[in-house]
Amino acid sequence: MSEVVEQLRQALPPEALVTDPDRMESYRYDRAMFCPAGMPLAVVLARETAHVQAAVRIAAEAGVPIVPQGARSGLSGAANALDGCIVISLEKMDKILAIEPVDRYVVTQPGVYNAVLSRAVAEQGLFYPPDPSSWEFCSIGGNLSTNSGGLCCVKYGVTTDYVLGLEVVLADGRILRTGRKTVKGVAGYDLAKLIVGSEGTLGIITEATLALRPQAAKPRTMAALFGSGVEAGNAILEIIRSGVSLSLLEIMDRTTIQAVNKYKRMDLPEEAAAMLIAQSDAGGEAGAADVATVAKLCRDTGALECIEAEDDAEGELLLEGRRVALTALEELGTTMIDDVAVPRSRLAEFIGRLEQLSAELDITIGVLGHAGDGNMHPTVVFDQTDPGQAERAQQAFDRVMEIGLELGGTITGEHGVGVLKRAWLAEEVGPVSLDVHRAIKNALDPKNLLNPGKIVAD
Amino acid sequence: MSEVVEQLRQALPPEALVTDPDRMESYRYDRAMFCPAGMPLAVVLARETAHVQAAVRIAAEAGVPIVPQGARSGLSGAANALDGCIVISLEKMDKILAIEPVDRYVVTQPGVYNAVLSRAVAEQGLFYPPDPSSWEFCSIGGNLSTNSGGLCCVKYGVTTDYVLGLEVVLADGRILRTGRKTVKGVAGYDLAKLIVGSEGTLGIITEATLALRPQAAKPRTMAALFGSGVEAGNAILEIIRSGVSLSLLEIMDRTTIQAVNKYKRMDLPEEAAAMLIAQSDAGGEAGAADVATVAKLCRDTGALECIEAEDDAEGELLLEGRRVALTALEELGTTMIDDVAVPRSRLAEFIGRLEQLSAELDITIGVLGHAGDGNMHPTVVFDQTDPGQAERAQQAFDRVMEIGLELGGTITGEHGVGVLKRAWLAEEVGPVSLDVHRAIKNALDPKNLLNPGKIVAD
Numbered sequence: 001m002s003e004v005v006e007q008l009r010q011a012l013p014p015e016a017l018v019t020d021p022d023r024m025e026s027y028r029y030d031r032a033m034f035c036p037a038g039m040p041l042a043v044v045l046a047r048e049t050a051h052v053q054a055a056v057r058i059a060a061e062a063g064v065p066i067v068p069q070g071a072r073s074g075l076s077g078a079a080n081a082l083d084g085c086i087v088i089s090l091e092k093m094d095k096i097l098a099i100e101p102v103d104r105y106v107v108t109q110p111g112v113y114n115a116v117l118s119r120a121v122a123e124q125g126l127f128y129p130p131d132p133s134s135w136e137f138c139s140i141g142g143n144l145s146t147n148s149g150g151l152c153c154v155k156y157g158v159t160t161d162y163v164l165g166l167e168v169v170l171a172d173g174r175i176l177r178t179g180r181k182t183v184k185g186v187a188g189y190d191l192a193k194l195i196v197g198s199e200g201t202l203g204i205i206t207e208a209t210l211a212l213r214p215q216a217a218k219p220r221t222m223a224a225l226f227g228s229g230v231e232a233g234n235a236i237l238e239i240i241r242s243g244v245s246l247s248l249l250e251i252m253d254r255t256t257i258q259a260v261n262k263y264k265r266m267d268l269p270e271e272a273a274a275m276l277i278a279q280s281d282a283g284g285e286a287g288a289a290d291v292a293t294v295a296k297l298c299r300d301t302g303a304l305e306c307i308e309a310e311d312d313a314e315g316e317l318l319l320e321g322r323r324v325a326l327t328a329l330e331e332l333g334t335t336m337i338d339d340v341a342v343p344r345s346r347l348a349e350f351i352g353r354l355e356q357l358s359a360e361l362d363i364t365i366g367v368l369g370h371a372g373d374g375n376m377h378p379t380v381v382f383d384q385t386d387p388g389q390a391e392r393a394q395q396a397f398d399r400v401m402e403i404g405l406e407l408g409g410t411i412t413g414e415h416g417v418g419v420l421k422r423a424w425l426a427e428e429v430g431p432v433s434l435d436v437h438r439a440i441k442n443a444l445d446p447k448n449l450l451n452p453g454k455i456v457a458d
Numbered sequence: 459m460s461e462v463v464e465q466l467r468q469a470l471p472p473e474a475l476v477t478d479p480d481r482m483e484s485y486r487y488d489r490a491m492f493c494p495a496g497m498p499l500a501v502v503l504a505r506e507t508a509h510v511q512a513a514v515r516i517a518a519e520a521g522v523p524i525v526p527q528g529a530r531s532g533l534s535g536a537a538n539a540l541d542g543c544i545v546i547s548l549e550k551m552d553k554i555l556a557i558e559p560v561d562r563y564v565v566t567q568p569g570v571y572n573a574v575l576s577r578a579v580a581e582q583g584l585f586y587p588p589d590p591s592s593w594e595f596c597s598i599g600g601n602l603s604t605n606s607g608g609l610c611c612v613k614y615g616v617t618t619d620y621v622l623g624l625e626v627v628l629a630d631g632r633i634l635r636t637g638r639k640t641v642k643g644v645a646g647y648d649l650a651k652l653i654v655g656s657e658g659t660l661g662i663i664t665e666a667t668l669a670l671r672p673q674a675a676k677p678r679t680m681a682a683l684f685g686s687g688v689e690a691g692n693a694i695l696e697i698i699r700s701g702v703s704l705s706l707l708e709i710m711d712r713t714t715i716q717a718v719n720k721y722k723r724m725d726l727p728e729e730a731a732a733m734l735i736a737q738s739d740a741g742g743e744a745g746a747a748d749v750a751t752v753a754k755l756c757r758d759t760g761a762l763e764c765i766e767a768e769d770d771a772e773g774e775l776l777l778e779g780r781r782v783a784l785t786a787l788e789e790l791g792t793t794m795i796d797d798v799a800v801p802r803s804r805l806a807e808f809i810g811r812l813e814q815l816s817a818e819l820d821i822t823i824g825v826l827g828h829a830g831d832g833n834m835h836p837t838v839v840f841d842q843t844d845p846g847q848a849e850r851a852q853q854a855f856d857r858v859m860e861i862g863l864e865l866g867g868t869i870t871g872e873h874g875v876g877v878l879k880r881a882w883l884a885e886e887v888g889p890v891s892l893d894v895h896r897a898i899k900n901a902l903d904p905k906n907l908l909n910p911g912k913i914v915a916d
Contacts, residue, residue: 102802104802153642157619170894174890176891177888181801183612186870188883188886188887188914189898193651194651197647197648286744373640374640414642414644421645436634436649440647
């Protein structure tokens with residue numbers, strides 16, 4: 001194996017190669033809990049596409065597995081190292097290459113953080129909508145590899161909806177350029193959208209052309225408090241049925257509200273069982289009307305209280321609680337964040353079932369999520385030193401997905417499969433789809449070297 | 459070969475099998491000009507997925523090629539029969555299976571016409587945006603297979619943006635169910651978006667779950683007339699740069715205006731070299747403001763005249779000219795409609811180059827198209843009985859794609875590759891992408907039985 005390292009050393013500049021075990025340690029894991037990780041043979045800190053290409057060629061020749069890696073903010077273990085692999089980190093490929101205001105696209109390297117890209121295009125009056133909660137520390141390459149969502153996808157969709165073109169290093173080291181710089185295009189198979197969400201198993205994204213929108217108006221914000229989670233779920237139903245176009249619709253339950261209060265002293269009302277936060281970025285009177293409509297619908301469905309933000313600062317404050325929710329829950333114990341989406345018509349039922357589950361297993365589940373698109377992040381909180389609790393936590397985590405599937409939902413709305421949910425993928429998609437997954441994987445990576453064992457088990 | 463027909467006869471109800479050559483004749487061609495078509499062995503008029511499955515199994519066993527077919531309104535020959543093939547027509551699978559207003563999706567069979575589906579969901583206050591000009595006589599299955607666009611994709615995107623899930627009969631007759639009923643979902647590869655636009659070469663779509671939106675407001679309409687095509691192109695640039703959100707932005711040149719006047723006696727002003735038509739469906743004052751902004755931008759960039767529609771009827775009248783444009787051009791001679799999209803910043807240049815091309819080759823080219831997304835349909839009009847003209851027409855058709863590629867565009871914005879543009883696909887995507895196309899095709903259809911020779915030449 002030292003021969004492979006030697007080949008890498010000859011092919012790459014010294015700053016692009018890490019073999020020191022202490023330094024490699026920090027490249028072993030993403031942020032998923034309870035996912036195994038191996039020790040890499042080497043970590044390549046690619047500075048350019050040619051470095052990725054060189055490393056892939058050496059790995060392919062030697063039959064060494066490759067793990068592509070972004071900012072390691074993923075929550076499914078997709079970026080976790082394998083024993084004896086070459087980790088190819090894209091974090092140093094962090095340049096925005098072009099912003100085109102009229103054609104409304106940005107060309108970027110994969111290592112650019114989502115927030116950095118979003119701010120750069122905003123300076124030119126443009127808007128890149130996908131906004132995962134981790135936007136300050138997740139990379140565009142990771143967003144592409146997991147097809148990330150975020151808070152505003154209720155109105156603006158997810159990452160794949162913004163992908164025009166990709167440069168991809170294939171398993172044999174060749175470079176695939178696919179997609180376009182035009183708004184529309186149907187020349188051949190949509191390879192770009194196949195690569196998006198494939199978690200580095202089909203190729204390594206080294207450049208992306210992403211569509212942009214004109215900047216939206218500043219959002220108007222409101223919050224509503226409910227006496228039960230199911231009531232909040234019913235309010236969501238009515239909001240969606242009304243057709244009002246919101247740019248954000250989030251939910252937090254009492255467990256989450258209490259955690260946020262403890263963490264941030266936000267004085268959110270703890271007598272409420274659930275809080276909805278809604279925003280409209282329609283602008284001017286239209287935005288105000290949207291928020292007023294939502295407030296009325298919430299009152300009609302039994303809200304205890306509605307708070308309409310007077311100004312941007314108050315709106316941001318209302319949202320702040322949601323933004324820190326996961327961190328706040330993490331302060332309460334060990335957490336396992338789930339990521340189940342259900343059809344919106346089943347959301348109230350889903351919330352009710354989660355409450356039952358928490359009681360049944362005597363385990364804390366903080367319910368928060370993107371209510372507007374039915375994508376919930378029920379978060380199991382437990383004491384890892386208590387074996388009984390740890391076991392019930394794992395049970396709860398699995399049961400959440402089981403309930404999601406029973407309600408016609410999916411095991412992952414935006415975090416991906418990685419290693420965390422491989423067993424569940426088969427449950428959701430069934431044997432024929434799994435066969436098709438394997439056939440496509442084999443077509444693009446016949447030696448099974450690109451992130452092997454991720455998404456689909458070997 | 460009569461053995462295969464005999465097997466089909468045993469497996470299918472009599473009304474699902476056509477072998478009479480006279481009846482089969484009408485299933486040989488779609489609406490593409492100058493694309494070869496063979497004579498099928500049999501036409502299967504599938505009534506249900508099981509019929510498709512049975513026919514595919516028989517064909518696979520016998521090694522007989524299969525041509526899936528929708529409403530035969532395609533413009534690239536993708537649905538043209540091959541000699542000795544089994545045509546599997548989906549036109550009789552024409553039921554809408556479910557409309558879910560809260561979850562905002564429709565489940566439909568592929569044979570439903572776009573307009574039928576659009577009207578059915580509109581009755582429930584919902585909106586299915588993709589609206590090809592052929593919406594009255596094109597099927598949803600065909601829309602999916604070519605990833606159709608339409609007039610309103612400048613605001614609402616194309617077919618793939620609305621695909622949640624598909625049922626697909628694979629090349630070996632197994633049924634793949636892929637996708638979801640939720641707004642978001644990232645469980646595994648996005649197989650649905652891979653199948654969409656694959657023109658029946660990877661599987662046969664027998665059911666689709668399509669996302670819907672709340673119904674939009676009635677559009678406000680305006681038109682602007684320009685002294686030159688390039689000026690109109692510059693106005694489009696300014697409109698896009700302004701960020702105003704239009705639900706439609708179409709262009710027609712003088713050739714097209716004259717053809718429309720002749721065909722419909724519409725009295726469109728023939729002194730104009732180009733006409734833009736714009737709509738906003740923002741509703742109320744916002745819609746009026748959008749249209750006023752566009753009118754001002756058109757005047758500022760030198761429009762000869764701006765016409766703001768006083769009411770819906772006048773708006774519809776302004777649009778009517780655009781709707782009949784292609785039919786009107788067809789009255790002038792034999793037509794070859796092209797479908798090239800360029801980055802919007804290059805649109806004025808593209809229009810200028812088309813005018814030059816028309817002069818250079820002394821051939822009529824009617825320029826019309828979806829200006830807002832840079833997708834133009836330059837239509838070559840010629841006298842087929844004049845060999846010199848016919849040759850120059852073919853040259854012009856090819857040169858349009860060449861110019862499109864030179865300007866960073868694509869050879870097909872929404873009509874697809876079929877057989878018409880196979881040679882050009884290689885030109886656009888290059889050898890590596892072509893290899894990946896072949897690898898994926900081979901993975902899903904190892905015997906090359908599904909619509910062989912379409913998109914990628916054998």
